[in-house]
Amino acid sequence: xxxxxxxxxxxxxxxxxxxxxxxxxxxxxxxxxxxxxxx
Amino acid sequence: xxxxxxxxxxxxxxxxxxxxxxxxxxxxxxxxxxxxxxxxxxxxxxxxxxxxxxxxxxxxxxxxxxxxxxxxxxxxxxxxxxxxxxxxxxxxxxxxxxxxxxxxxxxxxxxxxxxxxxxxxxxxxxxxxxxxxxxxxxxxxxxxxxxxxxxxxxxxxxxxxxxxxxxxxxxxxxxxxxxxxxxxxxxxxxxxxxxxxxxxxxxxxxxxxxxxxxxxxxxxxxxxxxxxxxxx
Numbered sequence: 001x002x003x004x005x006x007x008x009x010x011x012x013x014x015x016x017x018x019x020x021x022x023x024x025x026x027x028x029x030x031x032x033x034x035x036x037x038x039x
Numbered sequence: 040x041x042x043x044x045x046x047x048x049x050x051x052x053x054x055x056x057x058x059x060x061x062x063x064x065x066x067x068x069x070x071x072x073x074x075x076x077x078x079x080x081x082x083x084x085x086x087x088x089x090x091x092x093x094x095x096x097x098x099x100x101x102x103x104x105x106x107x108x109x110x111x112x113x114x115x116x117x118x119x120x121x122x123x124x125x126x127x128x129x130x131x132x133x134x135x136x137x138x139x140x141x142x143x144x145x146x147x148x149x150x151x152x153x154x155x156x157x158x159x160x161x162x163x164x165x166x167x168x169x170x171x172x173x174x175x176x177x178x179x180x181x182x183x184x185x186x187x188x189x190x191x192x193x194x195x196x197x198x199x200x201x202x203x204x205x206x207x208x209x210x211x212x213x214x215x216x217x218x219x220x221x222x223x224x225x226x227x228x229x230x231x232x233x234x235x236x237x238x239x240x241x242x243x244x245x246x247x248x249x250x251x252x253x254x255x256x257x258x259x260x261x262x263x264x265x266x267x268x269x270x271x
Contacts, residue, residue, distance in 0.1 A: 003083040008149040015088040015145040016069060019095070019138050023065065023247060026134050027058045030254045034051045037261050 047260035054254030061247030068240040076236045088146040090236050094244035095138035096164075100202050102132030102248060103171060107199020110192035122188040123263065125195050127255035129174050131248060136168045151215055159212035163205045170198050 072090040079086035109125035112118070143161070144154040155161065174194045181187035209216055227234055 003081065007083050009084045011145045011149050012084045012087050015085075015091060015142040016073075018141050018145070019091045020065070020069075022134065022138050022141070024062060026251065027055075027062060030058065030251065030258070031055055033258055034055060034254065037051070037258060037265075038048075 044261065044264045047257050047264055049257075051254055051257030051261065054250050054252070054257050056250075057246060057253060058250030061243055061250050064239075064243035064246055068236065068243050071236050071239060076233060077230075079233075082150050085146055085149045088142050090240045092139060092142040092146055093237060094241040095135050095142065097241055098244040098248045099132050099135035099139055100205065101245075102128050102135060102252070103167065103198045104202050106132065106171070106174075106195040107202070110195030110199070113188060113192045114196075119184070119188065119263070120260075122192070123259040124252075124256055125192065126178060127252050127259055129171050129195065130255060131251040133168070133171050133175065134251065135244070135248070136164075136171070140165070140168060147215075156215050158214040158216060159208040160205065160214050160216040163201065163208055167198060167201050167205055170194065170201065174198070 068090065072087050076087065076090070078084055106125045106129045109121045109128065113121040113125060147156075148154050174191055177194060178187055178191050181190060206219075208214065209219070229237070
């Protein structure tokens with residue numbers, strides 16, 4: 001049965017935010033390590 | 040010696056540049072998925088988690104496969120660069136696994152009614168994740184570089200054996216997890232407008248994979264040239 005198109009938007013938001021935080025956070029961690037190594 | 044150090048620094052910088060491009064691409068994927076890709080009728084908005092969950096899973100499995108291949112080559116050729124590459128790729132594979140293992144339950148809860156189920160696909164994916172956590176822990180525990188490379192290569196090869204098994208679990212066992220709709224023998228069963236977003240996302244995740252691995256490998260090479268142990 002079709003669902004309300006706007007239902008459960010919180011799960012989508014959480015998934016997209018968590019993904020961005022993990023990937024961007026990892027990139028920042030690598031950048032900081034590179035900076036520490038004198039890059 | 041100096042040339043090696045310079046080359047490693049250049050590699051690190053190149054990796055960071057590729058990573059930035061990948062992150063910009065990911066922002067474009069978010070826009071495309073949320074604004075320009077239709078909402079699926081039966082699942083509603085949570086279906087759009089598909090555009091990050093599936094590419095994250097592909098990237099993780101690709102990374103773990105590369106670890107296994109590099110491990111086989113290391114045991115054959117004993118080239119420390121292969122060991123460094125395997126280590127760098129394993130760490131990056133864990134990052135993508137983390138994305139896969141957090142977005143999966145966030146998609147499963149509204150659609151299946153549960154965050155997690157101990158079916159074959161999910162369980163073996165978790166085992167693969169823990170296997171590579173063990174791989175990293177093993178590397179941290181062993182002091183002798185030769186021993187560390189040999190032992191972790193064996194674990195990496197075991198991971199490579201698990202990867203195709205994880206892919207076919209949905210065919211071999213009864214599972215809540217859906218069967219592949221793109222990576223299957225017949226044509227993808229997905230409208231073009233959705234497939235386009237998925238492929239763009241897969242491309243961006245691959246760019247991020249290349250960026251992360253290149254950066255980590257560059258940092259590991261810098262550490263090796265400078266006589267350090269930590270790969271970074």
